[in-house]
Amino acid sequence: MIKILLHTVLRGLSRQKVYSLINILGLATGVTCTLLILIWIEFETSYDTFHQDVKQIYSVYENQKYADGDIFSVYSTPSPLAETLKKDIPEIENATRIVSSWGQLTVNVGGRNFIEKGGKIVDADFFKIFSFEKIYGDTTNCFLNPNSIVLSQKIANKYFGDINPVGKTVVINSKYKFEVSAVLENARENSSITYDFLLPFNFFQEFWDYDLKDWEANTFHTFVKLRKNANRNDVRKKISKIISKHVLNSNVELDMQAFGDYHLYSINKGSAGPIWYVRLFFIVAIVILLIACFNYMNLATARSERRSKEVAIRKVVGAQRRGLVGLFLGESLFFTIIALGISIVLVELLLPEFGDMINRHLELNPGNYKFFFATIIVVLLTGIVSGSYPAAYLSSFAPIQIIRGFSRHDSALVRKILVVIQFTMSVALFISTGIIYQQLAFLKRSDIGYNKDNIVYVELGGNFNNNYEQLKNEWIKIPGVNWVTAANQMPVNFANSTWDVNWSGKLKEAGDILFQLSFVDFDFIETFEMNVIQGRTFSKQYGADTLQFIINESAASKMNMENSIGEKLTIWGKKGHIIGVVKDFNFNSLKVGVDPLIIMRNPAAFKYVGIRIGKDRQPVIINKIRKSWNKILPEIPFTYRRLSDDFDYFYQAESRMSKLFLSFTLVAFIISCLGLFGLASFITERKAREVAMRKVFGANMDQVFHLLLKDFLKWMLFAIAAAWTMAYFVMEWWLNGFAYRIHIGIGIFLISAMLTFLIAFLTIYKLISSLSGIAPANMLKYE
Incomplete structure (x- = not known):
């Protein structure tokens, strides 16, 4: 049996080189993407498992x-x-x-x-x-x-x-x-x-x-x-x-x-945690593998006419349908094994780049039993799924009809459905990728309530206040340094909070409300260009200003205060007055809303120095800041960070996801195009004689092209409608996880439809063009 299988496969490879190559490359592409995703999933799910207990x-x-x-x-x-x-x-x-x-x-x-x-x-x-x-x-x-x-x-x-x-x-x-x-x-x-x-x-x-x-x-x-x-x-x-x-x-x-x-699951209800991405890309791996399998089915049955006589002869000499099914399944498994060999090489080559994309150091370890068994399962499933329909279809040919010259009439419905599923998945991935990119762009350009650009900050240790005052006096003299301030935390990493807050008029039923706290120096509001909508900022004109508070709009709302200025506030038993209300600004990711915030002066809590510098000649300005640091603190190396870089860190997971989606969307479209090519080849082969007859009776190729294109566009419409529905509901669910989000527009859906129609148009046009060069007599000479 194995000898017959090898002989059949090798003969097919030599006779149909292009189609065999497309089959193998399609499977190899699908298997490669699947293995890359599985390696990443195995890494994520292996977190902390090395601990003995x-x-x-x-x-x-x-x-x-x-x-x-x-x-x-x-x-x-x-x-x-x-x-x-x-x-x-x-x-x-x-x-x-x-x-x-x-x-x-x-x-x-x-x-x-x-x-x-x-x-x-x-x-x-x-x-x-x-x-x-x-x-x-x-x-x-x-x-x-x-x-x-x-x-x-x-x-x-x-x-x-x-x-x-x-x-x-x-x-x-x-x-x-x-x-x-x-x-x-x-x-x-x-x-x-x-x-x-x-x-x-x-x-x-x-x-x-x-x-x-x-x-x-x-x-x-x-x-x-x-x-x-x-x-x-x-x-x-x-x-x-x-x-x-x-x-x-x-x-x-x-x-x-x-x-x-601990690594994968969030403890906060409503927050899915990293496990959401693991599950999502596991689904993406299955989708791409199915697209590759459907592609094989289409290409394998596209040339069914050429294999019909082979099946008929095998049945005449005694082959049973069960044996033929096994033969064709073995053939698909053989193709999958060849594809696996190519995939292993591709995975080894692509893994470093893939790891850089997702910020992980990944390695191909065939000795890992999980990876080994996962690979075996992928090969078996791919071989069986991709070969199931061709095996059932080809083994059902009636030998008498084939030998007498009767063509097997088939509606090609299954192949059309497979192509529809392929394009549905591909278009849904394309739309999802577009919406993810739009949401990320929206987050990055949103008004966060302060100006994060052109801010650098340094961390001070030891005797903070002695060093800070000296550094501030030096730095503020540097041309291009506009503001210098200090705080216990920068606006991208607020982490202090308390519910021990009381104010006059606080109702018992108000219960405990969690307030975020920030301890800042003079000029903090000015340095970050925040908008004070009531009252004033901290100022040396009023002394230390340490028992005065600035609150944000959300805090004023929680306190049910229309005019907050002058109201008494007690925190941890320390009494003071509200001197200002600042417009809400985002001190966390835009995935979450703005919490109530209380800002106060507490020099003992300062850790960071924030510096607003000019847009021009920033390297020169930072170098002068470094020189002043080295003069005052020569024993401590100077290091700094940009606030805008920290802000971008909030969306690293989404940025990585968008890159992965884009990559896998391109792969899915490429494989789907191969499937469309297979279906178009099948239909044009079946319609070759019809095309010849129409040419004999005076039809030109444009009329034939429109006839075939009309049939294809009907199925593309089904694919687009299904993809639109699927992508809309999935992306709505994803976007609901953001406190600030875009509203899904029609643009990305229209672009996906135009792209799908363009692919269908070019594929059909290419195949019809190839038929136009064949003389009708050559296509009808056996009729």
């Missing part, structure tokens, strides 16, 4: 319930929680707090200074929960010495080269000496927890003067490891009310998320 690890998070019915879920939890959970819940074996170092740290090693931001502060249980491999030292007791530091391999090599650094000393911020107690492997790319170095919690308390017994300050991520055979639901019930036991009238309930879901 990952099924026992959970992230504890808060569900904060507010008066308007909203539930705000956050990973930030109070400091005493980890120790309390471990002590009070028997099912919890280990618990750790994790927090990133606040701002930049200056690390001195052997007289060399390094600026680091990748530090984590953790409890000793961190090493009992997570399975990061040690390279040097002992992680079991690495924090017995409170002045211990654990380095990643990357940082250890950076500081000490290839030697074992255990026992070596590093100095942080010229004051705190730490001894290296261990070196861990670098955090893997598929790890949710990353680090350059790890410090014990006594450093956090000492350096930032933080009250680690405060139950109302949510700052830390809390992770727990349950004992084996512990019931997760029982633990969830036990931890849910712990906050309310320590905080009077608390609106917080605790819950847990499996650490295996």
Whole structure:
């Protein structure tokens, strides 16, 4: 049987080189796209699975319930929680707090200074929960010495080269000496927890003067490891009310998320998380593979007339239909295996570019059993699906009719439906890609309430205020520097919030309302060109202005204040007055709306210096800013960021998705065009004699062209209508995830229709042109 199969396939390849090549390339293209997507999906779903007891690890998070019915879920939890959970819940074996170092740290090693931001502060249980491999030292007791530091391999090599650094000393911020107690492997790319170095919690308390017994300050991520055979639901019930036991009238309930879901699944209801993209592109992979399979079906049956006599002879000499079905399925599997060989080469070549597109380092690892079995399944499904209809169709030929010269009459309905499905999928992808690009363009050009352009900012550590005042006085003298200000956070990363806000006239039924907080310096409003619609900004004319507040429109609305100026406001027991109302501005992604915001002066909280510079000669201006920095802070390297770059970071996921959609849409259209070519070839072959007869009776090729085009356009209309409907509802659902969104217009739909008709027109025109050069006598000589 295998010998017959190989003989049949090789003979077909030699006799129909062009069609065989198109078949193989179509399948190879579909399989390549599918494998690329599957490699990415396998990477995304492998996050954190390398931890030895990952099924026992959970992230504890808060569900904060507010008066308007909203539930705000956050990973930030109070400091005493980890120790309390471990002590009070028997099912919890280990618990750790994790927090990133606040701002930049200056690390001195052997007289060399390094600026680091990748530090984590953790409890000793961190090493009992997570399975990061040690390279040097002992992680079991690495924090017995409170002045211990654990380095990643990357940082250890950076500081000490290839030697074992255990026992070596590093100095942080010229004051705190730490001894290296261990070196861990670098955090893997598929790890949710990353680090350059790890410090014990006594450093956090000492350096930032933080009250680690405060139950109302949510700052830390809390992770727990349950004992084996512990019931997760029982633990969830036990931890849910712990906050309310320590905080009077608390609106917080605790819950847990499996650490295996930490990367992909959002804890906020209504937010799908990255799993949405994984599922979406899994569907895209299936769609492209089906398009490739349908393309094979069309091309395989397009030349059915040429294989009819082969089938008839095989049946005459005793072949059964079941054997013929197996032969044709084997043929499609053979083509798929050839396509797989081409696909493996293409995947290897395209994977680096594909990884860059989605910001992932992906590798082709045939030894990965998941990838191996997925590839086998893809090959089998592709071979069986693509060969099913040709096998059923070709094996049904009646030998007597074929031998006597009767053509098998077939309506080609199935082939037309397959092409309609192909183009439906392709047009739907095209429309979706267009809408995604439109939404991204809308977000980037939307008025966010302040001017993010021409703003650079630097982070200051150590004695902030002494350095800041000196730097500000130097920088403001530089030509091209328009404004200088300071704040605890830039407008793209507001993260401080509280519900401990009271005002005169606050109703009891108003309940707890979450307000965002920002601590800023003079000139903050002016630097970011925000619009003050009532009152004034902070000014040195009024002294320190530290117990005065500026609120945004959303806060004024929540407080039910028509004229807010002069109203009393109390935050954390500190009383002051509202001096201004600023127009709402977006300090988060435009996927979400604007939260109520309170702005106040608190120099002790400042971390960043924001600088507005002119549009012209920016490199020169930044170089002068650097020189002033180096003069005042020579021991600290100068680094800066552009605010506009941070704003673009909000939409990285959507930008990557749009690029992927565009790439796969082009692939889908190419394969669909091959399918259309196959269908057109089939129909024109069937109608060759009809075309000859019409030419004999005086018809010109334009009339024949219009006749065939009319038939094709009818099916293209079906495809377009189905694609429009599908794309509209899917994109409406996607756009509803944005607080600010476009309204879907008719333009992209019309463009997709014109493109589809153009493809159909050119394909039919090409085939009719090829028929026009054949003399009618040559087509009718056997009649």
